[in-house]
Amino acid sequence: MHIPDGYLSPVTCAVMYAASTPFWAMAARRTRELMASRMVPLLSVFSAFAFVIMMFNIPLPGGTSGHAVGGTLIAVVLGPWAAIVGVSVALLIQAVFFGDGGILTFGANAFNMAIVLPMVGYGVYRLIAGGSPASSWRRVAGAGIGGYLGLNAGAFFTAVEFGLQPLLFHTADGTPLYSPFGLSTAIPAMMVPHLLVAGVAEAVVTVLVVRYLQASHPALLEKVTPEQPATALNLRWLWGMVAALVILSPLGLLAPGTAWGEWGTDQLEGVGLTFIPQGLEQLEGFWSAPLAEYSLGTWEPILAYALSGAIGVLVIAFITWLLTRQRVVAPRTR
Amino acid sequence: MRRNGDVIARTLASITGGLETALFAETLAGKPGLLQRLDPRTKILSFLALILATSLSVNPVGLVGLYALALLLACAGQVPLGWFVKRVWVFMPFFTGVIAIPALFNLVTPGQPVLVLASGLSGNFGPISLPADVSITEQGLRTASFLVLRVADSVSFGLLLVMTTPWAHVTKALRVLHVPQIFILILAMTHRYVFLLLHTATSMLLARESRRVGRLKGSQKRRWLAGVLGSLMGKSYHLSNEVYLAMLSRGFQGEPRLANAFRMRPLDYVWLMFSVLPLAGSMVRW
Numbered sequence: 001m002h003i004p005d006g007y008l009s010p011v012t013c014a015v016m017y018a019a020s021t022p023f024w025a026m027a028a029r030r031t032r033e034l035m036a037s038r039m040v041p042l043l044s045v046f047s048a049f050a051f052v053i054m055m056f057n058i059p060l061p062g063g064t065s066g067h068a069v070g071g072t073l074i075a076v077v078l079g080p081w082a083a084i085v086g087v088s089v090a091l092l093i094q095a096v097f098f099g100d101g102g103i104l105t106f107g108a109n110a111f112n113m114a115i116v117l118p119m120v121g122y123g124v125y126r127l128i129a130g131g132s133p134a135s136s137w138r139r140v141a142g143a144g145i146g147g148y149l150g151l152n153a154g155a156f157f158t159a160v161e162f163g164l165q166p167l168l169f170h171t172a173d174g175t176p177l178y179s180p181f182g183l184s185t186a187i188p189a190m191m192v193p194h195l196l197v198a199g200v201a202e203a204v205v206t207v208l209v210v211r212y213l214q215a216s217h218p219a220l221l222e223k224v225t226p227e228q229p230a231t232a233l234n235l236r237w238l239w240g241m242v243a244a245l246v247i248l249s250p251l252g253l254l255a256p257g258t259a260w261g262e263w264g265t266d267q268l269e270g271v272g273l274t275f276i277p278q279g280l281e282q283l284e285g286f287w288s289a290p291l292a293e294y295s296l297g298t299w300e301p302i303l304a305y306a307l308s309g310a311i312g313v314l315v316i317a318f319i320t321w322l323l324t325r326q327r328v329v330a331p332r333t334r
Numbered sequence: 335m336r337r338n339g340d341v342i343a344r345t346l347a348s349i350t351g352g353l354e355t356a357l358f359a360e361t362l363a364g365k366p367g368l369l370q371r372l373d374p375r376t377k378i379l380s381f382l383a384l385i386l387a388t389s390l391s392v393n394p395v396g397l398v399g400l401y402a403l404a405l406l407l408a409c410a411g412q413v414p415l416g417w418f419v420k421r422v423w424v425f426m427p428f429f430t431g432v433i434a435i436p437a438l439f440n441l442v443t444p445g446q447p448v449l450v451l452a453s454g455l456s457g458n459f460g461p462i463s464l465p466a467d468v469s470i471t472e473q474g475l476r477t478a479s480f481l482v483l484r485v486a487d488s489v490s491f492g493l494l495l496v497m498t499t500p501w502a503h504v505t506k507a508l509r510v511l512h513v514p515q516i517f518i519l520i521l522a523m524t525h526r527y528v529f530l531l532l533h534t535a536t537s538m539l540l541a542r543e544s545r546r547v548g549r550l551k552g553s554q555k556r557r558w559l560a561g562v563l564g565s566l567m568g569k570s571y572h573l574s575n576e577v578y579l580a581m582l583s584r585g586f587q588g589e590p591r592l593a594n595a596f597r598m599r600p601l602d603y604v605w606l607m608f609s610v611l612p613l614a615g616s617m618v619r620w
Contacts, residue, residue: 005488041577044523180437208560
């Protein structure tokens, strides 16, 4: 997942640095608040540890082997903000010192592996583990599933960054200047190996190390740092981001064409298919969604788009609320 | 994604490989070349400018020129040329090649055919419809060469910067980019502990490996490696506590103070001016 220099346009690199900076600033503030003067030695040693994890070659069931990033593991022990700093520093050393990953692309690499990965991984972990005791199997399951999903979320972002290059940056005659493959190629090419191999490596490492820690260093799975009750603030952040995404969603209207794989049968011809698969023809119209094509009749399309997004989010939130109504006990604070 | 084979040996090899590179870099950084004589701050800014020029350039000739410049600088920095060229190009086919080679063909990059490889294939295979000919296109050649040249240039410049500058100077010089001191201190200390932890990991792996009789199953290897990582994590935590106490007892109050003995010399100003030229050139579209 380490993107070298040359694959992404400088504009994308700048955007990714800009996207990562607020997270770094926030991480710096939070870790300083939580750890005070202990922050420097704790983060230094754990950054070094993150670096070492990435060097380990993990044998996987089925005869292959893969490398793990370890972002979720560090987030489980030190919290997500410390994981952001730790993995970022490890990636910087890899990039600058060992040439693994580019210098201009460092912002993108850090965003995918040091921000998205531990954030998603830790979120899933908290959702599953909740306030269960350190020795609980829910901790193990949460860490493993979190590691798997976190790594794949990171890989997905990487694939999107690759896939946007030929769309956005090409010469006048259409020759791609950077990575040549569009989203339709980049996403499956990136996701298949990560879903099958790298994600499994990440999950295996996270599960086995958490189990080892439960047996040998249970203190590390108690709160190492006097972390604040994470849910309240994290949730507010999360909702803010969801709201921003909803507001930004009409941006998609600017893109020509339809999302890959989401064509109606009338659009398939434009994609290069000379005939309409019979089954597809029969199935279309089988289900007409209440908010078909994300539009609400005669309303302004942009407003309708954002509103459809908001309604969708509310529906998902409602279902999630129903599913998680058996609320886990609020996390203990010390 | 390789065969299971001997993962322990491979992990050990990649760790020692990393340590070797680091040692080699320290040796190079101590040589009396032109690049080594530059102020680290100048060097960081100028190499960022060169990498940015590589990234912005839309002209293959310009990219070739930048590679020539990298070779010239390698000579000036007393970096062994054979090693330098090999280091960049040996890994190229594995990563970049996999992405660049399919882009050659009209299946990915439609355009003017340069070399027709097969014809008369026309037909539909399920949802995929093949064009009549499979050929290497002019556009495809350009796309692939853009990618390969750009990656080669960026990797070369990055390598030159790293191989001719001691890490301690790199971190301190980051202050010109307004990186907060606290990050610089963490970076410097992390680098220090990377080597300690790599050393510890090697010892743990070797200790067990040298006592092993017979073969281990995959699941046993997994458990063992996870145990190594877990206990390394425990050690890291313990170590960070001890380092914290050591720092505290020496008067650390949370704010680092770094000594800064860098001095800009005329050579630095000349070099800085020179390094901005390619960047300016790459922004001119012709």
